[in-house]
Amino acid sequence: MAPQLDSFFKQVDTLADSFIDRLRKAVAIPSVSADEERRPDVVRMGEFLASELKALGASVELRPLGPQPHKEHLELPPVVIARYGDSPSKRTILVYGHYDVQPALLEDGWATEPFKLTVDDKGRMYGRGSTDDKGPVLGWLNAIEAHQKARVELPVNLLMCFEGMEEYGSEGLDDFIEREARKGGFFEAADAVCISDNYWLGTEKPCLTYGLRGCNYYSIEIRGPAQDLHSGVFGGTAHEPMTDLVRVMASLVEPDGTILIEGIKEMVAPLTEQEKALYGDIAFTMDNLYESLGSTTGIYDDKEKTLMGRWRYPSLSLHGIEGAFSAPGAKTVIPAKVTGKFSIRTVPDMDPKAVDEAVFKHIDKVFASLKSKNTCKASLQHAGKWWVASPSHWNFTAAGKAVEHVWGVKPDLTREGGSIPVTLTFEQATGKNVLLLPMGSSTDAAHSVNEKLDRKNYVEGIKLLGAYLHYVAEEPMKG
Amino acid sequence: MAPQLDSFFKQVDTLADSFIDRLRKAVAIPSVSADEERRPDVVRMGEFLASELKALGASVELRPLGPQPHKEHLELPPVVIARYGDSPSKRTILVYGHYDVQPALLEDGWATEPFKLTVDDKGRMYGRGSTDDKGPVLGWLNAIEAHQKARVELPVNLLMCFEGMEEYGSEGLDDFIEREARKGGFFEAADAVCISDNYWLGTEKPCLTYGLRGCNYYSIEIRGPAQDLHSGVFGGTAHEPMTDLVRVMASLVEPDGTILIEGIKEMVAPLTEQEKALYGDIAFTMDNLYESLGSTTGIYDDKEKTLMGRWRYPSLSLHGIEGAFSAPGAKTVIPAKVTGKFSIRTVPDMDPKAVDEAVFKHIDKVFASLKSKNTCKASLQHAGKWWVASPSHWNFTAAGKAVEHVWGVKPDLTREGGSIPVTLTFEQATGKNVLLLPMGSSTDAAHSVNEKLDRKNYVEGIKLLGAYLHYVAEEPMKG
Incomplete structure (x- = not known):
């Protein structure tokens, strides 16, 4: 039975402007991890997250990672870890995101001040980190707040892991994750992992990502x-x-x-009929390829071969x-x-x-x-190493149902051609299923000038994260 | 019959120290053509040459070449042209050299001050421009002076062309040469051309160079x-x-x-038996190749194939x-x-x-x-374009006899694998045979740190230039 999510959704809509305000505050902190002089801002951003989480009643710790390798005079920014809910009868979901951003300067060609969230008349929210990865990270905080204000109980325990060095190779994180995933560690109780740090394949249809090269x-x-x-x-x-x-x-x-x-x-691995069948419905056209290439020099003339060339x-x-x-x-x-x-x-x-x-x-x-x-x-x-998860695991089926509930469509099941190394680290350390659940769309220009997140992706994305937790709580344990 | 050169040679030996002093004065002028701030020194070097030539009784002109292309605020250094002797009954030899040098700084790794001629106990005269090309240029002046002091008449008319931009692509020179080679121009009377701006193949044996790729x-x-x-x-x-x-x-x-x-x-061009026969005697070994490569990764295992691979x-x-x-x-x-x-x-x-x-x-x-x-x-x-001259032309046979007279050996007849573009310009403009008659040896490190010219190469080289002019005057006109 579908969970009752109406009052949560309504609350998200009611709070939308304050959620955008929260994002505005986050974007205003230039937490550029690659820039030595910005290190205090990265730390400040971690502290901002910690204080917001505390205000929501989470138990929060700022965990130091020691000096930065090859730059021993610099302390790495802390990992923000938090727990919200501790019920033995509930499943525990570990979520990951990062609060550092890529460098950005107005003179690089930005149309607006990169560290000032600027919303245009089409609801495009421009600002460094809006989609990568401050929007998605705040999505979890917003989902908790909307539950509280709607007086809906969170149906799972949430563990959070937000780091500040992702754009600089996640220095020091692998060891930390491995340590905390062991017996007695902070992540020990996790039943599944959810990472929101990638993008839809296009602009119209959400996706769940189950593989990386x-x-x-x-x-x-x-x-x-x-x-x-x-x-x-x-x-x-x-x-x-x-x-x-x-x-x-x-x-x-x-x-x-x-x-x-x-x-x-x-x-x-040979292509199975079952896998092949996933490709037909995916919202992708050859024009999408040509647009992103800026040319028509693609190898294949059809969508399926192109996607398989990229992913599998x-x-x-x-x-x-x-x-x-x-x-x-x-x-x-x-x-x-x-x-x-x-x-x-x-x-x-x-x-x-x-x-x-x-x-x-x-x-x-x-x-x-x-x-x-x-x-x-x-x-x-x-x-x-490559990573591939089973899209029939309850972590994925729950997310798929949440997408259908929020967006009214079945999600694309996608892989990506590039790598997000932390995915494999979480899978290997916890031994649990990892889901990539993106919030932003393919046009968000992460790492580039004029990075943005669409208001709709943010607001519906908050609903999706919350809905996902409800479906996760209801899915039968299998896979 | 071999010319009587004894009193000229003796005079060269007598004046050797003052010729080295002349080179010391020239090396002390840092006439670096690539360095904008050194341009006045380049001009000063041209003026030094002109005044030395005038003192020897040559008629001298400093010819401006206008502003430097792409650096219009800079005037190109003048071409120093000079005439010594004007007898209609004598052959006229046009000689070319350059008075600018490559950049040099002590901190590049020089063992001695680059713009101070320093002679060691083996007679190696270190200094920027010593071998490239101030030594050879002064060689002509020294040969004139030794003739005068020995009271031996110069048996040819000499035309001289000394430029100040060779190390920067000889800006403006091609047009100048073409103009002056025409009817009524300064170079019109030239019967042959001699350029002393390259090096022996090794260190023991002089060479005459008749080809460039x-x-x-x-x-x-x-x-x-x-x-x-x-x-x-x-x-x-x-x-x-x-x-x-x-x-x-x-x-x-x-x-x-x-x-x-x-x-x-x-x-x-197919290899002729006559040409092939030139290679056997050339003073070159595979070890010479390996030493200059710093490895044994040569393509061929024998000298002849290696030299042909480099030259022809x-x-x-x-x-x-x-x-x-x-x-x-x-x-x-x-x-x-x-x-x-x-x-x-x-x-x-x-x-x-x-x-x-x-x-x-x-x-x-x-x-x-x-x-x-x-x-x-x-x-x-x-x-x-490549360049090749006939080594049987009187210009070459005269030079060959001069080498035998001065050094007691037949010269190597060599080509070079690289290019000296002015060679082709002189050939095409004058329509006359061009000879490359090097003074320095393969170890002189032109363009590099610790550039040097051996005292012996300088002193015997002055004799060679003078002797060449005498044999030129005696050679039958053929070829």
């Missing part, structure tokens, strides 16, 4: 002479590292995206070359040491270590075939 | 999306310009240096890529527009325009075969 990032270093050479003097007499490198790089991937490394294709198949991108001539103009240099960079976006069931092996074997083989006197050394720069 | 420099621009993309979001769905570019670049040249562009090989066959070098990720670290970007840079060192009988056509046809064909939706545009950035 991983990323293995590689370097290929080729070196020959002891120093850069003049091509007039040495061209035609020395093995040139660039000549070898472009051949190795060209051997990795076809122009149509086909990965040429032996064994990679075989690692990919691996891809290999060549990023660039370090050590070669990269400035404008014409320099007749033979670079002595060049390092090619490429990455493979990984998907189920690719084992990152097996990918490494296949990559190194391929590069060694191709380089050997060149019969060059130079030396070649391939290495892994970093690896992040 | 040309250089055609190309860009390949490949573009797709309107802006750089995130490989997580777009990897696997969009044609990536880097993927196309490395394939096109890999199609140009083999790791062993073989150029893969159809038609190029056929343009190269074309080579293709890949210099780098503009627009791709080139910094250290791991950035997951898909570059939207990348521009590959490469150049072809050209040799006789390659026609630069025919090379362009072959290059563009090849790139178009390879790119079409990729079936990419991106666009590809290849273009020529600049072209400089």
Whole structure:
């Protein structure tokens, strides 16, 4: 039976302006984690959240993470952890968000002051952090407040984890999560996790995200002479590292995206009929692709193949070359040491270590075939595993019903091509199902100029977060 | 019959210290043409030369070249032109040199003050410009002075052309040379040209240089999306310009240096037995190559092939890529527009325009075969033609005899792999044979820190320049 949510919803509408005001206060704090001089503002933002949570009756702690690695004079901003409700008879949902933001300057091209929430006549709320991730974080606080004012009891216990370094690599967070997820830790009681830090696929239809690709990032270093050479003097007499490198790089991937490394294709989970069926209904068109590309240079001509190319198949991108001539103009240099960079976006069931092996074997083989006197050394720069959750888990079915209730449509079930590493950390640390439940839309321009959150996405998003907690409380335990 | 040169040689030895003093005065003027603030010093250096020449009885003019292109507030330093001797019964030799130098700072790693000539116990004379090109320029003045003091008549008329912008691309000089080589111009009477602005192949044996490679420099621009993309979001769905570019670049040249562009090989002049015979005696070993490479990654294992690879066959070098990720670290970007840079060192009988056509046809064909939706545009950035003179011309045979007389060995007959564009300008403007007659050795470190000229190369070099003029006067007119 659908939960009775009317009085909660009504209260959200009543409080909408004050919720926007709360967002305005949050946006006004320039909590830029990448900027050393803004560190006090990041801390201030954490304290603002803590005080708002306390005012709502949550039990709150500000947990220090120690000095920042490689910048030991700087203290990391605290993790804000909070508990709201502690009933043994209720399920406990752990929610995550971040309160730091990307840098933003008016002179970058913003039409409005980036740290002043500015609402236009179409309800677009411009401001740094509006959608990434202050809007969603405040969504949880707003949902609690609306429940209180509507005198509706929250049907679950809420655990909250809000960090202040996400835009700078979530320094120190992984260890913290692992520690608190253990027996006796703050997150021990969690039955499922919900993260609201991504976006709808388009602008019309909400989505639930159940998968992310991983990323293995590689370097290929080729070196020959002891120093850069003049091509007039040495061209035609020395093995040139660039000549070898472009051949190795060209051997990795076809122009149509086909990965040429032996064994990679075989690692990919086969497409099931059930999975294939998910793609047809997804609100996405080729024009959406072309618009975001700014061109029509897509590989596939149909939506399904394009979405699968983005989400469920691996891809290999060549990023660039370090050590070669990269400035404008014409320099007749033979670079002595060049390092090619490429990455493979990984998907189920690719084992990152097996990918490494296949990559190194391929590069060694191709380089050997060149019969060059130079030396070649391939290495892994970093690896992040893919993540995929079962969309039939109660955490997802509950969220799906909440979307239908609030928005009147079934959500798109999506994956993403990029990575949100904290997702995998939470899954591995808690051993529980993790759901990505986005609030903003594809046009919100997170990380870019004129970042915004639509008023409708915010207000209905608050309803959705609350509704999700009610459906979660009602779902049968399975999966 | 060999000219009687003994009293001239003796005079050179007698005056050696005062010639070194003249070089000391010249090195002390920091005539750095690339440095705007040093422009008055460049001018001062030109005036120093002019006054020394006048003192020797030459007729001298300082010819202005107008404002510097793109830096209109700066006047170009004057060309110093001079005439010494005007007898209709004598041959007229036009000599060229430059009086500007590369930048130099003690903190670049110089062991001594760069603008103070410092002579060590092995007779190495350190100082910026010592070998490039103040030593050789003063060589002509010293040869005149030694003739005067030895009361030996100069057997040719000398025309001199000393410029002050060589290290900055010889701005304004080409037009000047063309104008003065015409009827009624200052260079009209020249019967041959001699340039002393390069180096011996090694350190033991002088050489005469009769060829230079040309250089055609190309860009390949490949573009797709309107802006750089995130490989997580777009990897696997969009044609990536880097993927196309490395394939096109890999199609140009083999790791062993073989150029893969159809038609190029056929343009190269076949090797004659006569030419091949020149290579055996040349003072060069594979160790010389390995030492200058700082590695043993040479393509060929024998001297002849290596020298031919450097001098008489074309080579293709890949210099780098503009627009791709080139910094250290791991950035997951898909570059939207990348521009590959490469150049072809050209040799006789390659026609630069025919090379362009072959290059563009090849790139178009390879790119079409990729079936990419991106666009590809290849273009020529600049072209400089190769140069080759006949080493059997009297200008060369005279110089060869002078070398034998002064040094007691037959000179190496060499080409160079790089270019000295003014050589071609003089040849084309005057229509006369041009000889490159180096004074310094391969270890002089022109353009580098601790530039030097060996005392022996300077003193014997002055004798060589004088002796050359005597043999020139005696050679039968042929070739």
